[in-house]
Amino acid sequence: xxxxxxxxxxxxxxxxxxxxxxxxxxxxxxxxxxxxxxxxxxxxxxxxxxxxxxxxxxxxxxxxxxxxxxxxxxxxxxxxxxxxxxxxxxxxxxxxxxxxxxxxxxxxxxxxxxxxxxxxxxxxxxxxxxxxxxxxxxxxxxxxxxxxxxxxxxxxxxxxxxxxxxxxxxxxxxxxxxxxxxxxxxxxxxxxxxxxxxxxxxxxxxxxxxxxxxxxxxxxxxxxxxxxxxxxxxxxxxxxxxxxxxxxxxxxxxxxxxxxxxxxxxxxxxxxxxxxxxxxxxxxxxxxxxxxxxxxxxxxxxxxxxxxxxxxxxxxxxxxxxxxxxxxxxxxxxxxxxxxxxxxxxxxxxxxxxxxxxxxxxxxxxxxxxxxxxxxxxxxxxxxxxxxxxxxxxxxxxxxxxxxxxxxxxxxxxxxxxxxxxxxxxxxxxxxxxxxxxxxxxxxxxxxxxxxxxxxxxxxxxxxxxxxxxxxxxxxxxxxxxxxxxxxxxxxxxxxxxxxxxxxxxxxxxxxxxxxxxxxxxxxxxxxxxxxxxxxxxxx
Amino acid sequence: xxxxxxxxxxxxxxxxxxxxxxxxxxxxxxxxxxxxxxxxxxxxxxxxxxxxxxxxxxxxxxxxxxxxxxxxxxxxxxxxxxxxxxxxxxxxxxxxxxxxxxxxxxxxxxxxxxxxxxxxxxxxxxxxxxxxxxxxxxxxxxxxxxxxxxxxxxxxxxxxxxxxxxxxxxxxxxxxxxxxxxxxxxxxxxxxxxxxxxxxxxxxxxxxxxxxxxxxxxxxxxxxxxxxxxxxxxxxxxxxxxxxxxxxxxxxxxxxxxxxxxxxxxxxxxxxxxxxxxxxxxxxxxxxxxxxxxxxxxxxxxxxxxxxxxxxxxxxxxxxxxxxxxxxxxxxxxxxxxxxxxxxxxxxxxxxxxxxxxxxxxxxxxxxxxxxxxxxxxxxxxxxxxxxxxxxxxxxxxxxxxxxxxxxxxxxxxxxxxxxxxxxxxxxxxxxxxxxxxxxxxxxxx
Numbered sequence: 001x002x003x004x005x006x007x008x009x010x011x012x013x014x015x016x017x018x019x020x021x022x023x024x025x026x027x028x029x030x031x032x033x034x035x036x037x038x039x040x041x042x043x044x045x046x047x048x049x050x051x052x053x054x055x056x057x058x059x060x061x062x063x064x065x066x067x068x069x070x071x072x073x074x075x076x077x078x079x080x081x082x083x084x085x086x087x088x089x090x091x092x093x094x095x096x097x098x099x100x101x102x103x104x105x106x107x108x109x110x111x112x113x114x115x116x117x118x119x120x121x122x123x124x125x126x127x128x129x130x131x132x133x134x135x136x137x138x139x140x141x142x143x144x145x146x147x148x149x150x151x152x153x154x155x156x157x158x159x160x161x162x163x164x165x166x167x168x169x170x171x172x173x174x175x176x177x178x179x180x181x182x183x184x185x186x187x188x189x190x191x192x193x194x195x196x197x198x199x200x201x202x203x204x205x206x207x208x209x210x211x212x213x214x215x216x217x218x219x220x221x222x223x224x225x226x227x228x229x230x231x232x233x234x235x236x237x238x239x240x241x242x243x244x245x246x247x248x249x250x251x252x253x254x255x256x257x258x259x260x261x262x263x264x265x266x267x268x269x270x271x272x273x274x275x276x277x278x279x280x281x282x283x284x285x286x287x288x289x290x291x292x293x294x295x296x297x298x299x300x301x302x303x304x305x306x307x308x309x310x311x312x313x314x315x316x317x318x319x320x321x322x323x324x325x326x327x328x329x330x331x332x333x334x335x336x337x338x339x340x341x342x343x344x345x346x347x348x349x350x351x352x353x354x355x356x357x358x359x360x361x362x363x364x365x366x367x368x369x370x371x372x373x374x375x376x377x378x379x380x381x382x383x384x385x386x387x388x389x390x391x392x393x394x395x396x397x398x399x400x401x402x403x404x405x406x407x408x409x410x411x412x413x414x415x416x417x418x419x420x421x422x423x424x425x426x427x428x429x430x431x432x433x434x435x436x437x438x439x440x441x442x443x444x445x446x447x448x449x450x451x452x453x454x455x456x457x458x459x460x461x462x463x464x465x466x467x468x469x470x471x472x473x474x475x476x477x478x479x480x481x482x483x484x485x486x487x488x489x490x491x492x493x494x495x496x497x498x499x500x501x502x503x504x505x506x507x508x509x510x511x512x513x514x515x516x517x518x519x520x521x522x523x524x525x526x527x528x529x530x531x532x533x534x535x536x537x538x539x540x
Numbered sequence: 541x542x543x544x545x546x547x548x549x550x551x552x553x554x555x556x557x558x559x560x561x562x563x564x565x566x567x568x569x570x571x572x573x574x575x576x577x578x579x580x581x582x583x584x585x586x587x588x589x590x591x592x593x594x595x596x597x598x599x600x601x602x603x604x605x606x607x608x609x610x611x612x613x614x615x616x617x618x619x620x621x622x623x624x625x626x627x628x629x630x631x632x633x634x635x636x637x638x639x640x641x642x643x644x645x646x647x648x649x650x651x652x653x654x655x656x657x658x659x660x661x662x663x664x665x666x667x668x669x670x671x672x673x674x675x676x677x678x679x680x681x682x683x684x685x686x687x688x689x690x691x692x693x694x695x696x697x698x699x700x701x702x703x704x705x706x707x708x709x710x711x712x713x714x715x716x717x718x719x720x721x722x723x724x725x726x727x728x729x730x731x732x733x734x735x736x737x738x739x740x741x742x743x744x745x746x747x748x749x750x751x752x753x754x755x756x757x758x759x760x761x762x763x764x765x766x767x768x769x770x771x772x773x774x775x776x777x778x779x780x781x782x783x784x785x786x787x788x789x790x791x792x793x794x795x796x797x798x799x800x801x802x803x804x805x806x807x808x809x810x811x812x813x814x815x816x817x818x819x820x821x822x823x824x825x826x827x828x829x830x831x832x833x834x835x836x837x838x839x840x841x842x843x844x845x846x847x848x849x850x851x852x853x854x855x856x857x858x859x860x861x862x863x864x865x866x867x868x869x870x871x872x873x874x875x876x877x878x879x880x881x882x883x884x885x886x887x888x889x890x891x892x893x894x895x896x897x898x899x900x901x902x903x904x905x906x907x908x909x910x911x912x913x914x915x916x917x918x919x920x921x922x923x924x925x926x927x928x929x930x931x932x933x934x935x936x937x938x939x940x941x942x943x944x945x946x947x948x949x950x951x952x953x954x955x956x957x958x959x960x961x962x963x964x965x966x967x968x969x970x971x972x973x974x975x976x977x978x979x980x981x982x983x984x985x986x
Contacts, residue, residue: 197696208654208670211632219630224623227661230599230642238707246704246711253686254749257731261793 065089072097276335283338287345557600560965562618564603566591571605571616576964585616588626593636597643598685602661604646606637613637613646615661627659641685641705653678656690658708667708673698677723682730687711687749689733691721700724700735702751712751718743722766729775732792736766736780739868744769744780746795755795759788764869770876770885777901781873785889789904799904803873803889803897805859807909814855815945816911817938820845846913846936848945857892857911875919879926884942886928888916896930898940910940917959924967931958937972 056064069080077097082088211219396417400410554565562582563574569590573583589607596603604615611634615625633651640647646659653674658667672678673691680689685705692699698721702712720738727734732754737743742765746754757780759765764783771778777798778790787801807814862869875888884907885899893915900907914932921928930938935956938947950956950972958972 194696201695204652204654207652211650211654219628219632221625221627221659221666223625223661226663227602227617227623227644229662230644238709242707243709246707246709249704250687250711250749254731257729 273331276331280335280338283342287341554962554971555594555596556962556964556971557596558598558965559600561600563971564594564596566594566605571603573618576969583618583621587614588612595639597639598641599643602643604637604639606634608634613648615646625661638679641681647679669701673721675722677725680724680726680733681705682726683728684730687730689724689726691724700733700747714751716745717756718745725769725771727771727775728773732775734769734771734778736769739764739766739783741765742782757790757795757797764872767872767874768876770878772878772882772901773880774882776882779876779878779885781876781887783872785872785891787873787876787887801887801899801906803887803892805892806854806856807906808854809906810853812853812906812909814851814853814909814911815848816851817846817913817947818849819913820847845949846947848947851911857895860891860893877919877921879921880923881926884926886919886921898928908940910938910945912938918961920961920963922963922967923965929961929963929970931961931972933957933959937961
């Protein structure tokens with residue numbers, strides 16, 4: 001079909017309006033296929049008219065139909081001819097085709113819209129990205145420039161630093177040089193000075209020679225008459241004797257001076273010794289008389305005797321005023337010892353006073369010496385122990401403070417210590433409980449013993465009463481008395497045996513008292529005396 | 541307190557005779573001897589040239605006048621005014637002259653310290669001492685006048701020679717371990733000689749009369765050292781004042797330092813009494829002016845009275861730090877003097893020029909500080925009692941004793957700047973000297 005003009009190409013490419021119109025043109029054109037007149041209700045330009053009429057004219061209807069058919073079949077639509085051959089058109093298929101084409105057109109339009117939308121979106125995205133890119137590029141440029149600037153500064157600073165180091169080294173070198181110069185100049189000056197002085201001495205010698213040589217009449221002394229000496233004696237020649245005498249005189253003067261000084265020192269010494277002696281006497285008088293307490297600590301014993309010896313000796317010495325070293329040492333040592341004793345005494349008095357104030361002294365004024373000593377020993381032991389404990393505590397504390405503060409280890413350590421302590425405390429608690437139990441037992445036993453003692457005493461009293469009664473009743477029957485005596489003696493002995501055994505556990509004092517009280521009762525009888533003695537023997 | 545009239549004087553030469561009877565003063569080339577009690581002129585001598593130095597002999601019978609420019613020493617007798625004696629050193633020159641303790645020999649030091657010539661007034665003998673040291677105190681006599689110590693220098697080393705004054709025999713000659721000996725001084729008991737080094741090195745050596753070195757004391761190294769020393773009258777203590785503003789006291793038994801006295805700019809110890817001189821403005825009664833103005837009125841108008849106030853401790857003094865690049869700087873303890881009863885020591889710290897520090901030697905503590913308005917020129921103890929006289933270059937003389945402190949105005953016309961004073965040997969009176977275009981002497985007596 002070469003009739004129809006190729007007009008599709010130029011219009012379609014750019015002009016959407018044309019396309020739209022062209023599509024609508026296609027719609028309209030198909031139902032009017034049977035009529036020859038093509039009605040175009042489009043407000044179109046002349047080009048449109050030409051465009052629509054360009055494809056199908058009155059001459060090429062069949063050609064255009066066949067062309068259309070061909071196109072449609074290639075597109076996959078069914079043929080618009082009724083039959084495969086022939087010129088009759090299948091209206092239904094034509095309408096279907098048209099519908100299909102419309103649907104396709106719609107789809108295409110939608111797709112186009114979508115594509116356009118996407119296109120726009122992409123366009124805007126691209127713009128945005130381009131902007132971003134431009135900005136980032138700018139930033140990159142800036143930072144690059146900054147880096148370059150900083151590098152430059154860094155380099156400058158490093159070079160400055162190097163310069164300063166160099167300067168410092170130079171200055172130090174200079175200082176060292178100057179110091180060397182100074183020391184060398186100092187030696188130089190010293191040397192020069194010595195040289196100049198030698199020169200000067202030479203000049204002096206020369207001048208001296210000149211002066212002496214001249215024997216000027218100028219250098220002279222004019223005197224009307226010579227004056228007598230101040231001491232009125234005549235002048236003496238200068239001889240060896242005079243020299244010797246001069247030496248002697250000089251030594252005499254020196255010796256005089258030394259003797260005077262020695263005298264002064266001796267006086268001072270004597271005074272000081274007197275003062276010391278006085279002090280010693282006063283200290284002795286202040287100290288309490290030592291002889292009443294023979295059981296003082298062993299140190300004081302020999303000291304006392306020394307003291308007395310010293311006093312005797314030094315009193316003697318004083319009269320002779322000897323001052324040899326041993327005597328001096330003895331004096332000072334004795335004073336020191338006495339001073340120490342005085343100090344101890346004063347401390348003891350202080351302690352006593354404090355004890356009296358706190359009221360720990362019971363009515364038992366007589367605390368036996370041994371108890372006192374025991375107590376003091378115990379206290380001293382306690383003090384030692386406490387001190388040791390304090391020391392260990394201090395050490396531990398120090399350790400804790402000194403050790404590096406590693407939390408975990410310190411916590412662990414603390415835990416360990418706590419555990420240790422707790423265990424120790426538990427042990428001690430157990431011990432304490434045991435002791436308490438023991439004390440309870442003892443106390444109970446004591447009370448039991450006391451009760452038993454009381455009962456036995458009662459029994460004993462009863463027995464004695466009975467025995468006395470018996471005695472009185474059977475006074476003439478001596479034999480019976482003797483017999484009953486011997487009989488009754490044994491059980492009493494046995495009775496008193498366990499009592500004495502237990503009474504040893506209680507304090508002796510109580511036993512003494514009770515037995516004394518018990519024994520005071522019987523009347524002055526020979527037999528009861530025997531009882532007393534035997535009892536005494538058993539208890540002691 | 542009485543003041544005498546002013547007498548003309550030159551060269552600050554006013555000296556009491558050792559027996560206290562006469563007062564010698566010189567004016568240009570004339571020597572005037574006055575009686576102390578009446579101030580009448582007893583004798584008048586004329587010398588050949590301007591007198592530079594006068595000295596009484598120890599028995600007050602003779603007086604020497606030295607004229608350094610001419611190299612002449614003239615000796616005058618008080619008993620016989622006609623007697624005369626002239627010693628001419630001629631070309632040797634003269635730089636110093638002094639009496640020997642027996643009053644019959646004159647020791648002249650020639651120029652350049654070439655030698656010391658011992659001229660005798662009794663015999664025709666002359667002795668020479670070679671190589672004397674050119675230092676401040678090169679010759680020292682013991683108090684009893686028996687021995688003389690002379691500092692010498694040979695071959696760049698220092699030596700000390702001891703002579704017996706009676707016959708000028710050399711007793712001992714020993715070298716000293718000093719770099720550059722600065723001075724020597726005998727202890728008042730005549731048994732110990734103190735020898736100290738130049739201020740570049742702090743070193744003091746103590747030699748016994750027989751030449752043995754007893755002890756050396758060196759407080760510190762490198763800084764400037766000893767500036768002044770003073771023996772206590774009993775020879776018990778040796779006070780050493782140094783450039784570090786401290787006084788160190790050595791004791792005569794061990795020759796070790798027993799204490800150090802510091803002179804700080806601020807005194808804080810509450811037990812120290814500080815006397816401060818304050819000015820009292822004079823009250824002038826304008827109505828009673830008369831013409832011509834009487835002398836008393838004139839003096840009262842132009843002079844300012846002053847009195848002492850007790851300042852409350854802590855007190856700060858005016859402290860001067862001298863320039864560091866000059867030699868002999870004005871710092872450190874420049875003046876030291878013990879009181880005659882050995883109880884007090886008066887010192888002056890050149891860094892605090894307006895204050896006199898008085899130390900109690902029995903307690904070894906600072907006792908009193910006298911703060912004056914002007915710089916201290918000189919002070920001197922009364923020879924008999926613990927009384928200190930101070931002059932500061934104005935027309936007042938200040939007296940301190942343990943009882944108190946008083947400022948005495950010298951009644952003169954115009955200004956009388958006292959620069960020096962000296963006590964009469966009996967302690968009753970005092971001579972005040974001032975330095976001016978025409979020097980004058982004023983006599984103060986009690």
